[in-house]
Amino acid sequence: MNEFGIPEVAEENTIILDKPTTTGPVIKEDENGLPYRSIRIEQEHEKENYLPVGHNGKVYQIMRGIPVEVPQCVVDVLNDCIGSKLVDKSDGQGGTDKVLQDYHAIPFSLLR
Numbered sequence: 001m002n003e004f005g006i007p008e009v010a011e012e013n014t015i016i017l018d019k020p021t022t023t024g025p026v027i028k029e030d031e032n033g034l035p036y037r038s039i040r041i042e043q044e045h046e047k048e049n050y051l052p053v054g055h056n057g058k059v060y061q062i063m064r065g066i067p068v069e070v071p072q073c074v075v076d077v078l079n080d081c082i083g084s085k086l087v088d089k090s091d092g093q094g095g096t097d098k099v100l101q102d103y104h105a106i107p108f109s110l111l112r
Contacts, residue, residue, distance in 0.1 A: 016050075016061045017068045030071035037075050038111040040067045051106065053077050067111050081105040 028036040041051050043065035050061045055073045062068055083105040088096040 014059045014061060017063065017070060028069060030073060034072040036069040036071055038067050038069055039075060040109045040111060042107040078106055078108055
């Protein structure tokens with residue numbers, strides 16, 4: 001475990017995804033028989049070039065800013081990364097109320 005109490009992941013369980021997606025049909029399947037999906041994680045200022053995404057003991061290091069092929073389980077993890085923020089909403093009487101609005105904490109595009 002590291003100083004934050006998080007278990008260290010062995011390097012043999014790390015998969016680096018940094019090869020651009022091809023435009024042909026998807027033929028790869030994950031361990032559950034689901035097709036790989038093509039995604040692009042948005043490049044953010046002052047963020048690392050790679051985003052680590054963990055699932056079932058594997059860590060996928062996904063390069064930001066380019067389309068890459070990932071297993072469906074990685075898309076599911078990214079879809080589950082939801083944040084909430086307070087936003088102003090009109091109350092219909094000329095005033096505003098504060099309401100919670102959900103958003104994707106990790107912006108990404110599903111390309112296919």
